[in-house]
Amino acid sequence: MPFAEHPLEETNPLTSGFRSFRRVQTPRAGRTLARWLGVLGVLVLAAGFLPWTQNIRSTGTLTTLRPQDRPQTVPSTIGGRIARWHVREGQKVKKGDTLVTITEIKEKYFDPQLLERTREQLAAKISSLEQNKGKTVALGDQQDALRSGLAVSLDKARNKVAQTRLKVNSDEADLRAAENDIAIATRQLARQEELYKQGLKSLTELEQRRLKFQESTAKRQGVENKLGASRQELTNSQLELSSLQAEYQDKLAKSESDRRSAVAYQFDSEGQIAKLRNELANLSIRAGYYHIQAPQDGYMVRALKEGIGEIVKEGEAIVSVMPISPELAAELYVQPMDIPLLSVGRKVRLQFDGWPALVFSGWPGTSFGTFGGRVAVIDNIDSQGQYRILVTPDPELEAWPAPLRVGSGVYGWALLDNVPIWYELWRQLNGFPPDFVGAPTAKSKDGKADTSADEY
Structure with missing residues (x-):
């Protein structure tokens, strides 16, 4: 222009x-x-002077707060061979439902009548024990009879010794009388011979006196022999008394040995009976392990063994079961420098995979598609350089989506203090951690502070 x-x-x-x-x-x-x-x-x-909520960002996955709510594998308690499947993958099962039936693979348990035969062995052993107890009682009665017989025999032998001793005393008195008679007969014979020499006595009277002397001598000899026999009988009675004690002690010792052997056999039988009962109980319990059952209500997620006839080892997992209605929790991992800023009860905002969200981490009130939670657990040890925290739903805010599944991804940020935006930018540029704020204090029903937080 x-x-x-x-x-x-x-x-x-x-x-x-x-x-x-x-x-x-x-x-x-x-x-x-x-x-x-x-x-x-x-x-x-x-x-730059607008308020900004400081936060700690972290990522993780969904898990459960209670260990029993997490997916679990169902192992086989015993080794065996798969005989039949009773469920399919994805099927809902209840606690106690049979999942798989297995059969034995050990030759020790092949006998189908093994349980009944073990019961018969146990019954036979119990009967043997009862008979052995009767034998023990009989041997005890035998010992009592031997002790009673020993007492009677000892009294009898003592009486015989006393009786023989009296007989010896009587024979000794007879011997003294015979010796007196022979002394008198000797003096009378001497006087008779003297008178015969003087012609005062006849030969007939002298011969009579000599005959009397011979009779006295023979009588004394008989008394001596009788006294010797009595003394020998006394010695025999004393020896019999001594041998009687030893004889009965030998019988009692033999009976006691038999009784102790019977008692030892009784204890051994009781031990074998206990072992058989243990084996019978183990066999009865083992029979219940042929049917692998669901440990709780849930869904059969995956079969870890396939087909019919496949061998499973003892303790080997067969199927995986997911419990119904688990108590979900977000498992997040936080840097060590941010752990001092967290505490049990700290509020957390979460974004779940599969749920669209518009997130402003510094302005949680303007975010869309996020869900609230609270820190429930803080680990005391690190896991590969990070610390694990568990976040549960905040009961005061909206509930988490029902279709959430264990294992899905989650993104979370723990809400801290409010600062100006310029301060937050300056902190981020310098790499400083967020400002430390005091841990929220949970109050109990009576209004007092509750310090029993589950921080472990």
Whole structure:
């Protein structure tokens, strides 16, 4: 357009005569852009003083708070061969439902009548024990009879010894009388011979006196023999008394030995009976392990063994079961530098995989598609350089989506203190941790602080 028509010519008459000045004038669009940039800078500067909620970001997966709610594998308690499947994958099962039936593979348990035969062995051993107890009682009665017989025999032998001793005393008295008789007969014979020599006695009377002397001598000899026999009988009675004690002690010792052997056999039988009962109980319990049952209500997720006839080892997992209605928790991993800022009860916002969300981490109130939670568990030891925390649903906020599944991804950020945006930017640029804030204090029903947090 002609330069004479430019608006600047009217506003600045001093430069209207110079053509170069007309070419270096600032365009109107540039001034408009400068004004907008200035307004934008003022807005950015003002926004720097807006409040910003500091947070700790972390990622993890969904798990369960209670260990029994987590997916579990069902092992086979005993080794065996798969005989039949009773369920299919994805099927809902109840606690106690039979999942798989297995059969024996050990030759020790092949006998189908093994349980009944073990019961018969146990019954036979119990009967043998009862008979052995009767034998023990009989041997005890035998010992009592031997002790009673020993007492009677000892009394009898003692009486015989006393009786023989009296007989010896009587024979000794008879011997003394016989010795007196022979002494008298000797003196009378001497006087009779003297008188015969003097002619005062006849030969007949002398022979009679001699005969009397011979009779006295023979009587004394008989008494001596009788006394010797009595003394021998006394000695025999004393020996019999001594041997009687030893004889009965031998019988009692033999009976006691038999009784102790019977008692030892009884104890051994009781031990074998206990062993048989243990074996019978083990066999009865083992018979129940042929049917592998569901440990709790849930869904059969995956069969870890396939087909019919496959061998499973003792303790080897066969199927995987997911419990029904688990108590979900978000398992998040936090850097060690952020752990001192967390405590049990700290509020957390969560974003789940598969749920669309519009997230402003510093302005949780304006976020969309996130869900609230609270820190329930903080581990005391690290896991590969990070610490694990468990976050449960916040009962005061909206419930978590029902279709959530264990193992899905989750993104969370723990809410801390409110600071200006410029301070947060300055902190992020310098790599400083968020400001430390005091741990929220959970109150009990009576209004007092509750310090029994499950922090482990």
